[in-house]
Amino acid sequence: MNASVPMTDRASRLVMPAATEVKRHSSIVRITHWLTTIAFFALLVTGAEIVLSHPRFYWGETGNVNMRPWLNLHLPSSRDTVPTGYGYVLPDQNGWSRYLHFQAAWLAVATGLFYLLWGFFAGHFRRNVIPASSDRSLRKIVDSIASRLRFKRPGPEEAWSYNVLQRLSYLVVVFILFPLMIWTGLAMSFGFDAAFPLAVRLLGGHQTARSLHFLVTILLTLFVLVHVVMVILAGFRARMRAMITGRAARPTE
């Protein structure tokens, strides 16, 4: 984006910054965004590490090496009790991985709850995330998907607002995938299971919760990959600047 701003405009911004910049992200959005980023990567790395101690997935309540998994990742394992076909056993990293996983989960939950409460009360979801009424049609959504598929560069208006597809994916991530992640994660805890057995039964059992936890991880990771690719396509420096300083260059018509 910076590169596309004409020289005259750049010069004028030096003199009158207010006229060429718009406030893009509030401080709450920026802080919760980066805290969630930190928590997500900590959870992803440690979660992958924990999976390596038993890289198989089952449905229902029970699953172990004597039972048939629905998914065998065919990865090397950090336990010699798991037959993997590899001639070696990876070092055990579950201790710190589990400690960090749960600490990062607390960070994610605290940040998420704060973001949700603020988002509702400050009107963030209503204004910025729920698609505008003019965008709430299948046609608009299909149009948006089509322009994405044609790799059309985002228009200038997208520098300071979210398009309908972005809004829908943020809604899914914030209101479906993250809550599911926390629910399935807690459902694997024996202490939580004792306090809220229905939360485990509704999911279909302990091992189903573990399988869903893994599947939602894949969906969230795909979201993050697409998100980062879109940021790069839309102008990495300008978008990073917007998410760090909160300011974006006013689009020139």
Add this chain to the structure above:
Amino acid sequence: MSKISRRKLITTGLAATAGVSGVAVAAKLAQRHGLIPPDSGGLYGPGETLTYAAQRLLNNHAMAREFSRSQISKDPFANEVAPLGDEFKRLQAASFVDWRLTVDGMAARPTAFSLAEIRSFPKSSHITMIGCEEGWTYIAEWSGVPLSYILDRVGALPQVRYVVYRSIQSDWWESIDMSDALHPQTLVATGMNGADLPVPFGGPMRLRLPRQLGYKSVKYITRITLTDTLKPFGKGLGSAAPEGGYAWYAGI
């Protein structure tokens, strides 16, 4: 940069003060109510403390889910253990008649119970799930004597806050708080699925507590110590698990 207004400065200052004193008060309350785990000192202490305190507030009296007989796993998996030593083999050769479970520490009547005595105590059983921190699970029927019965029997003193228990394998020892020690599902288990507890599953006796992960259900227990502090045991982190990098509280 925008100028910070006086009002903003005051509100931020007040919020920060409230936050810091809030945390201090919470820490004090948590300490008084025993909501701080013994391994709360390190880098991951905050997360550990939050997990332990939150779970104890939510599940203090909650029972682990019990399953129907038809849900008992056909193929339970006995996790591998370190090689059992000569002493174990000698006891095993004599059908464990000389096995002793020594209960000592803060007890009015410290006692060494034989396997036969433990088996003669009032029996309790439950069909529950056991799960490993690795992610696998199975369901079995566990039977034995509630740990709370043994604590009564030896006259546990009122100031006891933790129960430390040890395997015949010297590097495997754990401890639990009174919420778990007095919990009706916490057993000194000597039976599994209607038969004597098989050796690969911890026979002749293991601790069995279904509200925490399998590594807390120590196999081959020979000694139980009642205490009001975990400081003198090992490195003072509560059990062998934190010394090996794992959490003391394994309810998650």
